[in-house]
Amino acid sequence: MKTIKIAVLSVLCLTVLLAACAPAATSTGGKLGITVSILPQQYFVERIGGELVEVNVMVGPGMDPHTYEPTPAQMEMLAGSQLYFSIGVEFEDAWLAKFQDTNPDLLIIDSGAGIEKIPMSAESDHGEGEMDPHIWLSPANVRVLAQNIANALITADPQNRELYQKNLTGFLQDIDALDQEIHNTLDPLPNRKFITFHPAWGYFARDYDLEQIAIEVGGNEPSAAELADLINAAKTNDIHVIFAQPEFNAKTAETIAREINGQVILISPLAENWLEAMRSITQSFVGSLK
Template identity: 40%
Template sequence: MKKIIFIVSILFSSLFASNQEVTVTILPQKYFVEKIVKDKFSVNVMVPPGSSPHNFEPKPSAMKALFNSKAYFLIGEPSEKAWIKKFKQNAKNTTFVDTTVGVEKIEMVAHEHHEEKEDKHKGHKHEHEEDKHDHSGVDPHIWLDPILVKIQAKNIYEAMIKIDAQNSDFYKTNYEEFIKELDSLDSEIKNILAPYKDKAFMVFHPSWGYFAARYEIEQISIEVEGKEPKPNELVKLVEEAKKHDIKIIFVSPQFSQNSAKTISNNIGGNVVAINPLTDDWHNNLLTVAKEIANSYK
């Protein structure tokens, strides 16, 4: 009898929990959503730590949590487009919220060259014909710009007051506090990077295009069309790093580090691990800014 009561208790607990859950694609989104919902909802993350959203396959447990979610906050990753039909088929009672509404996106640029003329605020590139690669699609990494996160936060907040209207004042207070945090973070990063306007940093995967455009610095990526550069391309990257006096190369756990280490050895630079998908979002952006600044001191 006790066993039956225990099982029934678990079932009711699961049912209750399912009414207090929302879903996001990546960990930084969890940070944004939790800033607004606090403990009112738990946040299910589709892409687990250490995985790349570019080629992930949802686990059954994540799909089950999505089925029980009141909302799914989309970030505009290509992987979402590949799975969205199945997501909606399996989560008919879930509200799908595009958090990118209102965000002006830029093209995903796999490699930038010094000769390119760039409108850093708009992100437009004017490349020489011989330097062109296949840059299909827009850059999805909008979460790495605090000002663009303000737009996402507004979309999250507006969705939550529709989903849970009785707690609208609670969400409003949290949202306004989060906006203050984002403005403060933006100011701090600007102060750190202001002396290094037009300086450059190198990274394997070009995740930091929005960050670079916001703070008027240049991102130079190592990968070529999503792949490790060939030996002759590595030589050019070493030359470019020396031309820009780059002493730091960022790597992340989702991508190879071999090329970065080779370039670093040839320029006397440092390889620094960063993770654009960490849930420690606030400190991560500050760390990147400080690392770039310190590399030029």
Template identity: 40%
Template sequence: MTAPRHPLLALALSLALALLCGCLSADEPAAAPVGGKVKVVASTVPLGTFSSMVGGDLVEVAVLVPPGASPHTFEPTPSKLAEVAEAELYIKNGAGLEIWMERMIQANRRMLVVDTSTGVELIETAGSSCHEKILTADPHIWLSPKNAMIIVEEICDGLVEVDPENAEAYRRNRDDYLLRLEELDRELESAFSGASRREFIVLHPAWSYFARDYALVQVAILEGDKEPGPRYLAEIVEVAREENLTTIFVDPNFSPKSAEIIAGEIGGRVVPLDPLAEDYIENMRAVSREIGRSLEG
């Protein structure tokens, strides 16, 4: 018998024989879509991680705000806009982080935009505009394993919508990652359940959702993204001394000057916490360990 001349027919017969012989397992990753991998653009590194965990080999993920850059001050470059122009799915934070979001939509009105803040109970923070105090949502929603589970669900729904043929694979990947996030959440609840103190000092107020999850109190140095005045610095020094707090946590994307001043006043130390690390679960474990140590005195 001669081999089929049509390459697609030959491929189909090869796959059929492989299945009959047990060469392909149902536990192996699903093949990429017929048209190629789904092109996904995520606003930040953590959202890119979540997208990769749900999408697996079926997606090609690009991150808009690169490692080491701050989403608060990011300006999209032409090359980043070109990535967005080719995307089928855009994963946005959705809690006010992407002040440049309209430019992304204009670059590609065909793509599906997933708002990962949908379903998250947002924390309001005080801000100011034209000398008037306003309330805005705290955008750091991903820094909470409980919120991360909601975000992963939203990403999965988006992938299923743009690539329904691989819905089962996306849902399987989602469920696997949700189990890991649930385990992380239990670990952190256990780690902080017996803490005798609850306050920790941070430079940038990124850890509000984390603090809410585990009944902690975040004391922030920066007022929004603004450097504090001398009076507020003095208040934080007083709180640190009263509560015997000797660790100041800093965000690598912000100047540590204010934190270093306070650390000098209280004889403390400055410790970095990265809110945008790529390995989300291990980073949150590391954050938990550092904050836990600071509560021990």
């Protein structure tokens, strides 16, 4: 298997790799072709690249990045990209090498370089030793993602450096404002624990001093004993809202909700408009943590 050309995004390494391997944006008005793994990345790249980039997404709406496989049409689409921004979701483990093999000139860039990952939340031993890939659900992490993306775009298309830098500055300001808004909204709430079907919210919980209780970890449904423990935890901690994702079956979440006389609220970590989605999700947490 060929070594995947994943750029570790220090300024020096990125500059050398892009200069050597990646074709620059055309000077005749053509857009820089970029492919990303998930929808939030499309938002990040378009916030920084604006009209100078054309972004394709592998995992579309309603798809699960844990089990996703690209279609032949998407593989053909990938051939028109100069850059691929990876982010560490599960399907990349199996597919990045194949993307590289079929597209030798494609530069695959780790947009999450420099982010320290945390262990997956686990109420059982299902996910022991597994690191949490959901790095984009933390505004602090997205600051790093945004800077890495901007570095790559500037190096691939230096003639538009000023625009990329200007767009980055505006995006970082929006991220900082969002972070403060979430703190102002969640910090006063007395309850700090929440239950979610899939443990996607570990970084969000870390950033805002919350405790995530996961129903499934590592793709495994809870046993009968674990389910009873979850119901007891919900009752003990006065939890009346169970979060689930539209990408997953919510049956177990609904079972717990019935037992605690609560409700299931669907929130997606994969929404395209990241900024608005994070605001909406924060309001969902308000209802859960009161």
